[in-house]
Amino acid sequence: MLENEDMEDIVDEEEQNTFLLYKYLLEVGFDEDAADKLILENSSNLFGYHGLAWQLGKMSLEFFSMYFLQDTFLVKEDNAAAPIADVHREIWQDIQESIIGNGNNQIGRILPRGTGKSAFGTFAAACWCHAYKLKTYTLICSDIGTTAEKFIKDIKNTFLENKYLEKAFGILLDDKDKRYVCNSTQLEFTNKTFIEAISSSSPMRGRKYGNSRPDLIILDDYQSEDDVRTEEAREKKWKRFSDDVKYAVQKAVIRNGKTIKKGTTLLALGTLQHKEDFYSRLIKQPTWEFRIEKGVLIDDFTDEKGQKNNGLDHYFNTGLWKKFKDILFNFKNKNHLADAKEFYWDHETEMKYPLLWSEFWDCLDYALSYYENPTSFKQEVQSDVDSIGEKWFKTVATYPRSENETHNFIKTMLLIDPASTTNGKSDYSAFLIGSQADNNLKYARRAELAKINARTDFDKYIDHAIKLLKEYPDATHVYIEKNTFNGADANQLELKINKDNVLKYRNIEIINEAQKKNKDDKISTIIPYMNKGQIIFAEEDSEFTDQILDFRGQKYSVHDDAPDITAEFNNRIENIEVVEKVNILDRRKFGL
Template sequence: MFKNEDEQNRYLIYKYLQDVGFSEEATIDMIIKHSSNLFGYHGLAYQLGKMSLEFFCMYFLQDIFLPKEDNAAAPIAKVHEEIWQDIQESIVGDGNNQIGRILPRGTGKSAFGTFAATIWAHAYKFKIYTLICSDIGTTAEKFIKDIKDTFLENKYIEKAFGKLLDDKNKRYICNATQLEFTNKTFIEAISSGSPMRGRKYGNNRPDLIILDDYQSEDDVRTESAREKKWKKFSDDVKYAVQKAVVRNGKTVKKGTTLIALGTLQHKECFYSRLLKQPTWKFKIEKGVLIDDFVNEEDEKINGLDHYFSTGLWAEFKNILFNFKNKNHLEDAKEFYWQHESEMQYPLLWKEFWDCLDYALSYYENPTSFKQEVQSDVDSIGEKWFKTVATELRKEIETHKFIKTMLCVDPASTSKGTSDYSAYLVGSLGDNNLKYARKAELAKINARTDFDKYIGHMIKLLLEYHEIRTVYIEKNTFNGADANQLELKINKNFILKSRNIKIINESQRKNKDDKISTIIPFMNKGQIIFAEEDEDFTEQILEFRGQKFSVHDDAPDVTAEFANRIENVKRSSSMEPVVVNGLY
């Protein structure tokens, strides 16, 4: 479109002068008037950038935001223009001083929000002290590194602003978490666990605070963790902000601007609570622009679930989940390409995102997709697994297996909900698929029927002679069952020469986190069960997370199998080996 970069940059000035309110005639006159200094020190580009954050990003940060032959930038979407406008109004205009955006993963909230806003605010000295807060310190440090590299290497900024960051001059602070600029402004990045209160640069408290992915998974996991996170912020921010200076009813200096950018993770998570505050102005975006609706029976229907289970997408889904077809994924993609124009749907960032990619992500884990992409926390508590791939047991046994193990999760309480022990004989096939050759919920309470519990393991070891590894959860018996199994194996003429390795490890990882790792593999049919083991697979399909499920034995032991089988090795010793450790 443009012959060279200079022509492109001139067009940007021409376009954005009109966007900020100048007529075409006034725009041309201004460009002619400043023709000797369009892009130089405090030239026309500098002046226009002060009036428009969007122009600042598209010209001064063009290597990041403007698609060119020598970069990987994607065309910006309307949502990005709106983010920049809201931030500009909050920092220098009449907008609310506490604004937030709930955005889908992959929208570029850190680049378009945190990164762009911070650089703009400090280049023009709109803000003196910016505090960037994120869930962990390494993320905070990355923000500082990216901002530092931009100020040191960006030729457009240095030409128009001069040298704003001098990392060689020891008079200025320049380290992994703090940057002090030659225009006497300061940026600091901290983790959400660090206090905001008490921080100052000279006499200035932070006058721009950005909460970018301010919460971690640990902050969301339990009710007490969520409450602790909210209380810490509420108590902390009161003593961290700079109050507005008002004289004779007129604001002489704006107070601290707070910007919150994140993703909803729970109905009572930090961002869910923040957006309900009357003093904050929030906007919630969803990635797929399909709305819920009420049907003829006056029932509320999730629009996304309905869309992806009707019409051409229903046909696509049937092909995708036909696990008897080894080429089900390739065939589903081919079906999409044959009907591509008819299978398009509106996306928040249509200039960059792909309908096929997002549909596949939805089918892999609908609940996670609705949370991460649709900002829909109502889906929390829904069933995690939408399908279970099955074959007849005799069909499964026709495959060639590379590794085989037995995984056991003992039931050990007197409660009615814990009277089943889960046993799973699983193998890795030479086709790289995982097979639960026998998965059962045996009505054995390991604490009251200990011998029967051990005996069932022996029975399975004899039935499946390929088993070389047994995993037993250690939390229940602290190794006593593993020791008894070892003794039983050594007393059995057939088993004692099998070199069976017993792994007996405590579960320390959150169970929901562990089970969530197998969702995409389950929904893509990469873990296959026997049709006969219906009770077991039914429990998997009913799982909604620990908090919302009566039973979790089947999905838990399946996750152990799926995550461990890749690392199974045969021991060289002829005696059973017990491995104790922490998982």
């Protein structure tokens, strides 16, 4: 047999599939002799209709996934599959035990983004259950309808195009036979089973296929950002599910203490977004069996003072990673990112750390993601909600405006983020006069949140910019976010500058660019500068600085204008070039 050969060395597909068959016969409990005998006895029908592979797939979800769904899960030269990890094997094992074993009928996984929970959980489980008719009616519930529809599309394409399934099961899905439903949200199989995908806002109750209620309900990313934004929204989401699911499930059939037919299996897969969000509440239910996984396998610790410390924060801010961070955030060096990566590669062995999916994930990529936004990283990758909703900035350096103005400024610009809607979150137009001084610090010399709605008070908005340019004659550049007016305000400002008897001689450059980067990602880049006091504000601009100090991320902040425009200032002032004026000497003074 092929037990000593690595999969990478097997070229012939049939040989590869036979190796898989042999490997998983051992996995399910057959010894080597029994596995050899089974393969020999079934040599004429290893992979054909109801052959040995078909029989083994019914016993093992992992084998079913690795063989019948091998184009998704088995690494080959012609696909993009990644090597599976222990976390994926554990998911498959728990789903298998829940559906055909003695496992809990309500199981959940909180997994980091990028773990493949939808593929390994939702997709694999649905295909397995309906290929073998282990479940009659599956309901896949997602936060929005388009996500739910993607699940249906992937499952549909698999059953229509997968040669391994068709060879062993026959035709299970026929999109040309009008007797069966086959559309963007519903699939009816020839074995009289049914899959339906719905958004989380659609009710579960009352749904039936024939006489069957849903006997497999999968909650895959069941909540949206809107569902966790406020306490009212979180409460509403939980109440709706609690009231809904009790009327949607199929009860188990039990006679004389023996289970004749298992009831509905509920599978919840998601990422934590808040301490009181839907999944956080579901975890606390005694009838659910949950596992919470971290992407970076570094534990918190208690120091000698008895204080609990976040292990991830400590790890990425000490030792070689601290040196890496210092190189990465040295914006005076134009090659700071490349130099930081080079430092990592020079010390890769010492800087590697354990990952949940080390077969696929990269330590350098994950470290860079952490430094971009530690709070978001801890939520998305570490399933850590303790820091969600906390304020991002610990301090803001402020001095009297008169004191700030004593410094020698080498670059100055005006930055504008216009408000253009009438809702409560977008009623400020942010104006910031920012300079870089010869002491390498940056000064927000004037930072205003003006109650000017640029769409309804356009002239007032332009006039305020003109006023600030006149008050700060050393301003050489203006940055205006382009998203709101698509350049119309920049054009109008330029016209007014050219008509002004003073401003038209200053050669002011207007930068008008669209906001493309995620705001949270952009704002997170200034956290180290703010907390170190390297961006200095005027004490008089307390409304502006208070908004910065209150920022908790876009989801949990009423306003983001001040930190957003501050991030633009920090990132752009480095790159503007100021043309120095040259005074022509009077030759006559030298007698020439």
